[in-house]
Amino acid sequence: MRAIVLAGAGGPEVLELQDVSTPGIGPGQILVRVHAAGLNRADILQRRGAYPAPPGWPSDIPGLEYAGEVEELGPGVSRWRVGDRVMGLVGGGAHAEYLVTHQDEALPVLPELSRTDAAAIPEAFLTAYDALFTRGRVKKGERVLVHAAASGVGTAAIQLGRHFGAVVVGTSRTAAKLDALRELGLAEGIDTSTRSFREQLSAPVDVIIDVLGGPAFSDNLAVLAPRGRLVILGLLQGPTVPSAELTPILRRRLEIIGTVMRTRGAEERAALVGEFQARVLPLFGRHVATEEPLRSAGQPDWRPGSLRPVVHAVFPMADIASAHREMERNTGIGKIVLGW
Numbered sequence: 001m002r003a004i005v006l007a008g009a010g011g012p013e014v015l016e017l018q019d020v021s022t023p024g025i026g027p028g029q030i031l032v033r034v035h036a037a038g039l040n041r042a043d044i045l046q047r048r049g050a051y052p053a054p055p056g057w058p059s060d061i062p063g064l065e066y067a068g069e070v071e072e073l074g075p076g077v078s079r080w081r082v083g084d085r086v087m088g089l090v091g092g093g094a095h096a097e098y099l100v101t102h103q104d105e106a107l108p109v110l111p112e113l114s115r116t117d118a119a120a121i122p123e124a125f126l127t128a129y130d131a132l133f134t135r136g137r138v139k140k141g142e143r144v145l146v147h148a149a150a151s152g153v154g155t156a157a158i159q160l161g162r163h164f165g166a167v168v169v170g171t172s173r174t175a176a177k178l179d180a181l182r183e184l185g186l187a188e189g190i191d192t193s194t195r196s197f198r199e200q201l202s203a204p205v206d207v208i209i210d211v212l213g214g215p216a217f218s219d220n221l222a223v224l225a226p227r228g229r230l231v232i233l234g235l236l237q238g239p240t241v242p243s244a245e246l247t248p249i250l251r252r253r254l255e256i257i258g259t260v261m262r263t264r265g266a267e268e269r270a271a272l273v274g275e276f277q278a279r280v281l282p283l284f285g286r287h288v289a290t291e292e293p294l295r296s297a298g299q300p301d302w303r304p305g306s307l308r309p310v311v312h313a314v315f316p317m318a319d320i321a322s323a324h325r326e327m328e329r330n331t332g333i334g335k336i337v338l339g340w
Helices: 041-047 115-119 122-135 152-163 175-184 214-223 247-251 266-279 317-329
Strands: 002-006 015-019 029-039 065-073 085-089 098-102 106-108 143-146 167-172 188-191 205-210 224-232 255-258 311-316 335-339
Touching (some): 015 317, 065 122, 106 266, 122 266, 152 167, 317 335
Antiparallel strands (some): 065 085
16 A cells, blocks of 8 residues: 655654555454545654654554545444445544554544535534533533634634633634634634733633643643633644742642543543534534635635534645645645545
């Protein structure tokens, strides 16, 4: 099979399209022919040598999410048949023509979804759902602050928060992105290019979905309401907190919650997939095209109460270096998808 292989650590030039062995399957596993795959910040970090794949996953083939068809069934597989359309998360290896995953960690692709749409769902929406509702315990009517709101996870968190009754506030360093995100349900946008979000926030928030990391820690604590929850799922600005006053954590009974998807065990991943399939996946099925799609992505509009992936750009898998450069430019809204 063909696959994107990391020839070393460095810039996009270390990404090579090579012929490698097709992986074998074991009990309870399925072999998936990949049609499209998402690109994520974790892939950028892995390429740079800063985020190795967890044990049991390909160390030199990146890629954390996929959409494709079941090609072969391992012993004991009962949930799927050959030819079924599936999507899901993996610990690595999605930027290849084939991958192996456990049957309980794959999600069905609804008939309404294209390959590109399906590949843009797993990482963004599973991560956002878990951060909001499993870790953050967001309730109807609560205020949620989403940092880097124009990212894949950010666009998913806005939609999920809105659908389940939260008031979603988002940050971005680009005002035009915030304007576009209002169509997804963003109630308040904060442009951090000139002033901090702490100075501009209109009222305290109950939950923060944070991908910024250390430098934002103190300001995050400052804007949380009593019994607020800070869910940290990324460290884009660095892992070190320059200085922080911890007294607010005690006085306001705040919670600091860390989470990551890639290193979870199979049982925990399967449980999340099962809950997501029952509670969220059907919401992607109710859509209708209009004459006024979301400006940033050119995607069809969807009926109130439903969800959709936001795709910024699609690249051929053979041009993955350009896709990496586009992500590093940070100019788009939503996901970058790769297709075979």
